[in-house]
Amino acid sequence: MLQTRTRRRAWIAGIVAAVVAFAGVALSAQYAHAQTTLRGAADALGIDIGVAVDVNKLQNDQTYRDIVATEFNSVTAENVMKMETLQPSKGQYNFGQADTLVAFAQQNGQSVYGHTLVWHSQSPDWVENESGQTLRQSMQDHITTVMDHFEGDVFAWDVVNEVVSDNNGQLRDSFWLQGLGESYITDAFEFARQADPNADLYMNDYSIDGINAKSDRYYELAQGLVNQGLLDGMGFQAHLILGQVPGNMEQNLQRFADLGLKVRITELDIRMDLPSSQQMFEQQAQDFERVVNICTNLADCSGVTVWGVRDSDSWVPDVFDGQGDPLLFNDDGSKKPAYDAVLNALGGDPDETTPPDDTTPPDETTPPADGDCTARIEVVNDWGSGWQANVSVTAGQAAVDGWTLTWDWPSGQSISSSWNADISTSGSTVTAGDVGWNAGVGAGQTREVFGFIGSGTSAEPSVTCQAG
Ligand code: G3I
Numbered sequence: 001m002l003q004t005r006t007r008r009r010a011w012i013a014g015i016v017a018a019v020v021a022f023a024g025v026a027l028s029a030q031y032a033h034a035q036t037t038l039r040g041a042a043d044a045l046g047i048d049i050g051v052a053v054d055v056n057k058l059q060n061d062q063t064y065r066d067i068v069a070t071e072f073n074s075v076t077a078e079n080v081m082k083m084e085t086l087q088p089s090k091g092q093y094n095f096g097q098a099d100t101l102v103a104f105a106q107q108n109g110q111s112v113y114g115h116t117l118v119w120h121s122q123s124p125d126w127v128e129n130e131s132g133q134t135l136r137q138s139m140q141d142h143i144t145t146v147m148d149h150f151e152g153d154v155f156a157w158d159v160v161n162e163v164v165s166d167n168n169g170q171l172r173d174s175f176w177l178q179g180l181g182e183s184y185i186t187d188a189f190e191f192a193r194q195a196d197p198n199a200d201l202y203m204n205d206y207s208i209d210g211i212n213a214k215s216d217r218y219y220e221l222a223q224g225l226v227n228q229g230l231l232d233g234m235g236f237q238a239h240l241i242l243g244q245v246p247g248n249m250e251q252n253l254q255r256f257a258d259l260g261l262k263v264r265i266t267e268l269d270i271r272m273d274l275p276s277s278q279q280m281f282e283q284q285a286q287d288f289e290r291v292v293n294i295c296t297n298l299a300d301c302s303g304v305t306v307w308g309v310r311d312s313d314s315w316v317p318d319v320f321d322g323q324g325d326p327l328l329f330n331d332d333g334s335k336k337p338a339y340d341a342v343l344n345a346l347g348g349d350p351d352e353t354t355p356p357d358d359t360t361p362p363d364e365t366t367p368p369a370d371g372d373c374t375a376r377i378e379v380v381n382d383w384g385s386g387w388q389a390n391v392s393v394t395a396g397q398a399a400v401d402g403w404t405l406t407w408d409w410p411s412g413q414s415i416s417s418s419w420n421a422d423i424s425t426s427g428s429t430v431t432a433g434d435v436g437w438n439a440g441v442g443a444g445q446t447r448e449v450f451g452f453i454g455s456g457t458s459a460e461p462s463v464t465c466q467a468g
Contacts, residue, residue: 035347035348035349036343036348036349036350037070037071037343037348038071038072038339038342038343038346038348039070039071039072039073040348041343041346041347041348042073042303042346043073044347044348045296045346045347047295047296047301047302047303047304047346048073048074048111048113048264048302048303048304048305049071049072049073049074049303049304049305049306049342049346050072050073050074050075050076050111050113050303050304050305050306051068051071051072051074051075051076051305051306051308051309052075052076052077052078052115052267052305052306052307052308053068053075053076053077053078053101053104053309054078054079054308054313055077055079055080055097055098055100055101057309057313058100058101058104058419059100059417059418059419062435062436062437063332063333064309064310064313064333065104065419065420066333066437067309067310067329067333068104068108068309069104069108072110073109073110073111074110074111074112074113074303074305075101075104075105075110075111075112075113076112076113076114076115076266076267076305077097077098077101077112077114077115078307078308078315079122080097080098080101081098081101081114081115081116081146082115082116082119082122082123083117083118083119083122083123083124083127083142084122084123084124085097085098085122086098086142086146087124087127087142087145087146088124089124089126090124090126090127090138091141093145093146093149093385095149095385095386096386096416096417096453097417098150099386099388099417099453100417100418100419100453102150102153102154103381103388103419103451103453104419106153107390107419107448107451111155112150112153112154112155113154113155113156113157113158113264113266113305114146114147114150114154114156114157114158114199115157115158115161115204115266116157116158116159116160116161116204117142117143117146117147117157117158117159117160117161117188117192118139118142118143118159118160118161118163118176118184118188119158119160119161119162120162120172120174120175120176121162123175127142127175128175130179131175131178131179131180132179132180135175135176135179135180136180136184136187139176139180139184139187139188139191140187140191143159143188143191143192143195144191144194144195147192147195147196147199148195148196149383150196151195151196151198151199152198154199155199155200156199156200156201156202156232156233156264156302157192157196157199157200157201157202158202158203158204158235158266159188159189159192159201159202159203160185160188160189160203160204161203161204161205162204162205162206163176163177163185163203163205163221164205164208164214164217164218164221165214166207166214168213169213169214169216169217170217171217185221185225186224186225186228186230189201189225189228189230189231190230193229193230200232200233200262200302201230201231201232201233202231202232202233202234202235202262202264202266203218203221203222203225203231203234203235204234204235204236204237204266204267205218205235205236205237206237206238206239206267207239208236208237208252209236209237209238209240209245209246209249209252210246210247210248210249210252211246211248211251211252211255215252218234218256219255219256219259222234222256222259222261223259226259226260226261231261232261232262233261233262233263233264233302234253234256234261234262234263234264235263235264235265235266235267236249236252236253236263236264236265236266237265237266237267237268237307238265238266238267238268238269238291239267239268239269239271239307239316240268240269240270240271240287240291241270241271241272242270242271242272242273242280242283242284242287243283243287244287245270245287245290245291249291249294250294250297250298253294253295253298253301254298257298257299257300257301261300262300262301262302263295263298263300263301263302264295264301264302264303264304264305265291265292265294265295265301265303265304265305266305267305267306267307268288268291268304268305268306268307269306269307269308269314269316269326269327270284270287270288270291270326270338271314271316271320271323271324271325271326272284272323272324272325272326273322273323274317274322274323274324274325276324276325280325281325281336281337281338282337284325284326284336284337284338285336285337285338285340285341286341287338288328288338288341288342288345289341289342289344289345291304292304292341292342292345292346293345296345296346296347304342306327306328307326307327308326308327309327309328309329309333310327310329310330310331310332310333311324311325311326311327311329311330311331311336312331313327314326314327328342372395372396372397372398372465372467373393373394373395373396373400373403373441373465373466373467374393374394374396374463374465375391375392375393375394375403375405375463375464375465376391376392376394376460376463377389377390377391377407377459377460377461377463378390378391378392378460379454379458379459379460382458385455386416386453386454386455387453387454387458388451388452388453388454389451389452389454389458389460390448390450390451391405391421391432391448391449391450391451391452391463392446392447392448392449393405393441393446393447393449393465394441394444394445394446394447395441395442395443395444395445395446395467396443396444397443397444398443399440399441399442399443399445400439400440400441400467400468401439401440401467401468402433402434402439402467402468403433403434403439403441403449403465403466403467403468404431404432404433404434404465404466405430405431405432405433405463405464405465405466406429406430406431406432406463406464406466407429407430407461407462407463407464408428408429408430408461409428409430409456409459409461410459410461411456411457411459412428412456413454413455413456413457413458413459414454414455414456415430415452415453415454415455416452416453416454416455417452417453418432418450418451418452418453419450419451419452420435420438420449420450420451421433421434421435421438421449421450421452422434422435423452432450434449435450438450
């Protein structure tokens with residue numbers, strides 16, 4: 001296990017140098033003082049600290065984007081890797097938003113945890129109306145196409161999600177169970193193993209954090225799948241209630257680890273009755289610390305993912321009337337007591353002082369002045385139906401504080417999604433401007449400033465750069 005962690009962390013460390021310029025001033029400063037951020041502390045421990053990401057906010061909300069990039073070393077798509085998004089019509093796949101998340105993660109040295117292949121919820125109507133061999137074939141097609149698409153980019157998948165009901169450990173009476181019978185779970189894992197033999201395959205559910213009838217059922221299912229070599233990990237969602245971390249949670253995770261599985265806390269949040277108070281926030285901090293400690297105490301715990309960034313990003317108030325505030329950041333992006341508690345549990349220190357020689361990034365020591373610039377589009381990935389390009393700006397003899405790039409597509413290409421630039425298109429001409437935090441490029445320096453997903457044949461047209 002430790003070897004796996006070390007290997008993955010070494011890979012991430014290897015690309016950190018390449019991404020700090022892209023990720024911006026805040027990120028480079030945070031990397032320099034690793035233990036003052038959640039991801040710095042988690043990297044040192046060799047575990048993941050993950051976050052569920054809303055891709056719309058990632059593209060449109062700078063505070064959100066900065067927190068995701070700075071504080072977390074792993075991401076899970078909150079919604080855009082679910083079946084209704086990836087395959088809204090039978091055989092028609094829509095990877096745009098998920099690709100945007102994967103590209104962002106790669107730019108920021110983050111692993112991507114896949115959520116989820118087979119689930120009763122957020123599935124398209126067409127599949128819910130199928131049964132028998134047709135449904136089984138659709139399940140295989142979906143698993144195979146999605147895992148092939150993300151092979152090498154997504155290190156683990158929730159192959160089945162929430163397949164046990166809340167009723168005494170019986171299997172959930174979903175359209176999957178009705179249409180295929182109990183064997184669908186094993187079949188899903190077989191299809192997944194065939195599709196990407198290198199991905200870690202997980203089951204995942206809520207209300208299985210402690211020992212109870214539901215987690216007992218998972219334990220039985222896990223034994224069977226482990227015996228067939230089909231299961232690598234068990235995901236405990238941990239949608240918890242203030243003051244109610246199950247007393248036997250560590251023991252519960254340990255019994256799954258003892259089967260030879262990785263364990264992971266996949267969707268952690270701790271909700272409370274509103275209005276919240278400082279005292280409740282202190283209790284929440286203790287609860288978060290306890291859960292993270294349970295993971296760090298277990299050699300086979302691959303990480304903890306929190307289910308959202310700020311309290312205002314959480315799904316909880318939409319579903320539990322009068323409850324909320326379950327996450328690590330306040331609505332304005334400031335840190336809650338729970339943040340400090342998680343950092344503490346990961347062995348970090350919020351008060352660590354900053355050595356003077358690397359507190360000020362070069363961008364800030366050089367007074368910004370407008371100058372000449374050049375820019376380059378570089379295709380870094382091409383999967384046939386789409387491609388990813390990164391764009392860099394090089395400043396001339398004077399620093400650049402703002403840039404506008406223009407180029408013409410040679411043969412009908414288009415941008416299906418982008419990050420960290422304001423893009424407008426007129427016919428075949430594209431104009432891309434900075435989004436503030438990535439405006440600065442030091443004199444004589446090259447900075448990777450944004451990226452995009454293209455459609456059509458991949459291309460690297462020449463770019464005009466206007467500084468200022
Ligand atoms: O995208 C539409 C938008 O177009 C529309 O205007 C809006 C109106 O309500 O709805 C938007 O879709 C919502 C979607 O989230 C994206 O925001 C859905 O209504 C809403 O149901 C959906 O909720 C998600 C929920 O899963 C669905 O079951 C939550 O964001 C997401 O946090 C939640 O995550 C689940 C995990 O996948 C599995 N475990 C439990 C966890 C919490 O429920």
